Amino acid sequence: MTPKQQLLIACVALALLLGGCASTAQQQAGSDPYASLGNGGSSVEYGTAFPVASPEEAYRNGNAALRAGDPDRALFEYLRGLRMEKRPQANPLYRVGIIHHGRGNHDLAEKAYRWALEIDADHAGAGTALGIALLEQRDFEGARQHLEPLVTRGKAPWQAYNALGVIADMSGEHGLAQSHFEKALDVAPGTPLVLNNLGYSRYLGGDWAGARQSLRRAVSANPNYELAWRNLGLVYARQGDHETAIEAVARNGDRAKAYNDIGYISMLEGRYMDAMGFFQEAMRLSPAYYVTASENARNLDSLLRRNGADRLE
Template sequence: MTQETPRTSPVQTRSRRFRVVCSVWLALAAAVILAGCGARKQDFRSELMARSQAAAAATDRSEPVLPDLTPADYERLGDAHIAQGDFYLAFLQYEKALASDGSNPRLLYKKGLAFLLAGNDEEALKEFQKVLRFDPDHAPAQEGMGQALYRTGKYAEAEGHLEKAVELDPKRWKAYAYLGLLRDRQKRFPEAVAFYEKAIGLQPGEGSTYNNLGVSYLRMGLLDKAVLCFYAAIENGYAHDRVYNNLGVALARAGNEEEALQAFKKAGGEAQAWNNLGCVHLEKGDYEKAMHAFEQAIETSPTFYVTASENLAKARAGLNLRQTNDYESRSNIEK
C-alpha cells in the first residue's frame, strides 16, 4: 500500500508454504488528496536561499521601484502562488505578511498549508499547532494537523484531529478522506467506505478518493464495485500507474483476464503485466495459468527473468504439491 501507505506488499498463495515475490499491490493515495496535487518532500532551506539570491539579483537591476505592499497584499500574493503550485513563493509572501502580525491565525494556517502541500509535514505541524493555540476550533488547522500526523505515521493522534475537524465543519472533505484511510488501515472496511462516500459527496471530482474507495471494495471482495471505482478515478483525472494496477488486480480476480492484462500494461509495461497477472493466478491457486503468465513475462523481457523465474518456480511447486495431495487422497480412498 502506499499511503503514502507502503506501495508494495507480496501476494501470497493459499498454501503458507510458499511466499510469492510478486509486484502486485493495492495502492492507496494519501499524499495526493491535498487539493488535487501530489505532495512531495522538498528542501525549503536550499530553495528559499536560491529564491532570495534571485530576488537580490533582481533588485540590482535598474527597474522601477514598486510601492510598499501591505500585509493584505502579501497575503493575496501568497494565495496566488498557492493556486499556481509554487509553495516556496507562497511561504515567502506569508512570512512577509506575518512580519507585522505574527499571531494572525489565518496567515499562520496558510503558511502551514504551504508546508503541507510541499510535503514538509514537520514544519506544517508547527504552524498548525500555533493556530490551534490561538483558536482550538479552527477546523482547517485541525484537518491539516490530521493530514500531517497521518503522513508522519502518528495515526492515533491524526484520528483525533480529523474527527474534530468534521465535528467543527461537516464539509471538510479531506478530513473524511483521511478518516477513510485510517479505517482502511484498521481493516474496518465498511466504515472506510462510508467515509470515502462522504468525501466524494462533498468533492465528486477528486479521483484519488475513488481509487481509495475501490481498494476498500477490493479488500471486501466486492470486485464489480471496485472496478467501477477505479474507472471513476481514471475518468476524474487520477490516471496513475497505481490505479491501473489496482484495476488490473480487480479485473483479474473477477476473471476478466484480457482486460486485466491491458490495465497491467498501462501500469508497468508488457512484461510487468504478465508477471502481475501471474501473481493473481498464483494467489487464486490457478497454477497452470500462473505458469503460462510467468513464462510470457520471461519471454517478453530478459530483464524480468529473475523475478518471473522465481514466481514460476513457486507456481510449479504449488502445482506439484497439489498433484501430490490429490494422489495421496485418491490412494486413501482406494484403501
C-alpha cells in the first residue's frame, strides 16, 4: 500500500468517527472552523457509539441530550451536525452558544451568537441571547443595540423585553422599564422573573402599592422565589410594616438574617433608629450574625456622629 493510499484510508476513518461526510480538508488539524467552539475533550466515544446519517439527526440527538441534562453530548452533536453541513447554520450555532453561556464560557458563547447572527441577522434567539450576554457584562448600549431591533420587528421573545426593562431601570427610566416588563408579560403571562422585576421597578419608582401587587403575584406563581420574597419585604419595610417585612424576608427561617437585612435597608433609606433596632435584634437572635450586625451598628453609630443627629421618617 502506497503512502498516499494510507493517508486516504486514515482520512476516511476519521470522517467515520466524526459521523459526518464533510470534506476531509475541514477535518484536518488547523482547518476545522468549529474546533474553537468545542469543549476540549475527546469525542471519539460519541462518534463511535452514536453514528448519524445526517446533520438533522445529529441536531435531534443534541436536543435530546440537552433535555437529558448532558451538555457535553449535546455540544458534540451540534458541532458534528455543523461539520456535516456544506455551510454554517444559525440555529445549531445559537444552541452551541447557549451551552457555553450556561457554563460561563462567555467569550465562546458570544462568538457562537455573533456567528449565528452573521448567517441570519433576524435570528431572535441569538439576538436575544447576545443582548443578555452583553447586559451581564454591563455593556448596556451594546445589549440595547441587539435587543431593540427585535422589538421593532415584532419578533422579540419575552426575555428580550425583560432585558430591555432591566437596562431601562439601570438608567433610571422606570416608566420605560415597566412598559417593557408589561410587554414581556403579554408574551409570557405570569412569569415569576418578570413579575419580580416589574415589582422592583415599581419599588424604585416609589409606587409601593404597585410594587407590592406585582411581587405578591411573583411569589404566588413561585412560592420558593427567595429574591421576590426579599423584595416584597423591602416594600413592606418602606411602608413601615416592619413585622410583615421580617416575615417575608425570613421565609427560609433565618430571622436573624432578616432583621439584619431590613436594618441595612432602613439605614440606607435614612431611617436610622429603626435600623439600629433591627441590628440589635439580629445580634440578640443569633451569634452567627453578631459580627455582621454589630459591624453594621457601629457603622451606623459612626454615621450618626458625623451628621450630629438621627433622622426619622
